[in-house]
Amino acid sequence: MRVTVKLYATLGAWLPPGAVRNVAPFELPDGSSVAEAIERLGVPPGQVHLVLVNGQFVAPEARAGRRLAADDALALWPPVAGG
């Protein structure tokens, strides 16, 4: 299945091929979880602080159980603490 990933700030270093700015299509096995998608992207889990699926917050403890569907939009933010 194909989902869309959007990686913010420093996480842009892990964008898959085909990215336009910080958005890229991403192929995943059907039924993949959010945690599996993050692992396949290669982003160190410690750097993923905010996970949104279709704009909805996915808590850290829910990442392994939250299944993605085709066309889902997965957005990942690192900690944003500057000011």
Next chain:
Amino acid sequence: MNDDDLLRYSRQIMLPEIDIEGQERLCAAHVLLVGLGGLGSPAAMYLAAAGVGRLTLVDFDRVDLSNLQRQIIHRTADIGRPKVESARDALLALNPGVTVTTVPHALQDEALAEAVRGADVVVDATDNLATRFALNAACVRARRPLVIGAAIRLEGQVMVVRPDRPDGACYRCLYRGDGEPDETCSQSGVLAPVVGIIGAMQAVEVIKLITGAGDTLDGRLLLLDARDMEWQEVRVPKHAHCPVCGVPA
């Protein structure tokens, strides 16, 4: 309020959401503002201009040439001065009716707790997670509203923590881990107006908390991607076992 005050704040008093009652609340309010950098600069200036009666400014740092691109409360002539002193002078020049207290060092433990207890609203305009966590914990313990802003590169975040409300998420409900790698503006860069946007939004939320106007961003995280100029709102649920505001697992 005297005639000058009525004229100074007239454009705000004429708003039905503020009115004379809201303005009087602002004039009687005490805001603790931690961080006089990119976020704290616009937040402090708008709060002083809007007539918040007492501002306590906390920052251990001194003004550096590399700050001036975005920390708009400071001037070139202020380079080398403590940021809180530079900021105080700018705020009093803007509005001499405001009382400004300066704390030119970091606040920790009991000193931080006491400063938070003494404020009606706390503004997190700091630049690192460790300080943000400490401020969040102090606000949760003292049940003081906390207005959090953060920005880096072309991205920004705003959220309000309401520890006085039972179901309100805190900053630790959002960021769980310990010792996360920090990304600072000095290392990664930041576009000047992005901190301005976020800092100004923090001032809006503070004014609403004090006056009771509208709905604030309680447990709602606003995310700004200024590169594509997209805003996203994310509801942050309270984490039942949050180490700060939850019950132990």
